[in-house]
Amino acid sequence: MTERGSNPKRPVSHAAEGILFSKGFSLLFSSSILVFLLSILDTIKERGSIRRYMIKPIPRDELLKVVEAARLAQSAANRQPWQFILVTDDAVKKNLAVAARNQRFVGEAAAVMVCLANPEESARVGPFEGFLIDLAIAIENMTLTGWDLGIGSCWIGAFNENDVKDLLDIPENLRVVSLLTLGYPDEKPRTKNRKSLKEILHHERYGRIES
Numbered sequence: 097m098t099e100r101g102s103n104p105k106r107p108v109s110h111a112a113e114g115i116l117f118s119k120g121f122s123l124l125f126s127s128s129i130l131v132f133l134l135s136i137l138d139t140i141k142e143r144g145s146i147r148r149y150m151i152k153p154i155p156r157d158e159l160l161k162v163v164e165a166a167r168l169a170q171s172a173a174n175r176q177p178w179q180f181i182l183v184t185d186d187a188v189k190k191n192l193a194v195a196a197r198n199q200r201f202v203g204e205a206a207a208v209m210v211c212l213a214n215p216e217e218s219a220r221v222g223p224f225e226g227f228l229i230d231l232a233i234a235i236e237n238m239t240l241t242g243w244d245l246g247i248g249s250c251w252i253g254a255f256n257e258n259d260v261k262d263l264l265d266i267p268e269n270l271r272v273v274s275l276l277t278l279g280y281p282d283e284k285p286r287t288k289n290r291k292s293l294k295e296i297l298h299h300e301r302y303g304r305i306e307s
């Protein structure tokens with residue numbers, strides 16, 4: 097049984113899984129030697145934005161797994177106010193790169209996921225319209241699932257919304273929240289540069305910082 101609050105572990109390597117299944121009776125031996133386990137926190141620690149990609153297409157079923165991660169995301173009142181356009185056509189990707197303030201790597205990714213929201217479908221979250229939050233969760237699900245599958249990604253927030261809408265025939269009432277590049281990494285992610293826990297965590301009330 098899993099402890100409450102702890103996450104089920106999953107094998108990190110599909111190759112190792114294959115060995116486990118093909119060897120059958122050596123399962124115990126194999127599992128102790130070959131399979132090491134990666135938690136979601138490990139994936140979050142490892143993931144970094146990737147802006148250089150191999151010239152190698154991503155198989156359709158792998159791309160669909162990435163979309164599945166978005167489809168299963170939580171959203172306020174379960175409204176799921178998202179739509180996605182999966183772009184793999186080179187010419188269209190190049191045009192998206194131009195719309196994304198000429199960020200050339202957008203055109204070099206194997207695929208670009210254009211992430212749309214329908215604000216009319218979205219619930220309010222306190223004083224906020226929920227669609228940005230909902231989309232952010234879905235997109236982060238995709239970056240983490242992509243990473244798990246060996247696919248690098250970069251969230252693209254710098255783009256001209258009208259240009260993207262014109263390019264892809266996106267209806268007036270939908271908002272383009274983000275583009276997400278996807279491709280097999282041809283670089284290592286940068287070292288994480290994050291605020292320390294002390295800079296962001298307060299105990300019981302604002303301003304009480306643990307030494």
Ligand SMILES: Cc1cc2nc3c(=O)[nH]c(=O)nc-3n(C[C@H](O)[C@H](O)[C@H](O)COP(=O)(O)O)c2cc1C
Nearest residue numbers: 143144145147199250251252253254255285286288
């Ligand atoms: C909302 C959002 C918009 C972003 N827009 C861009 C972008 O237009 N171009 C880009 O190269 N990176 C973009 N990024 C990536 C961030 O620069 C990157 O996530 C941040 O520097 C942390 O680095 P890491 O992802 O490697 O951990 C964006 C990230 C987010 C969350």
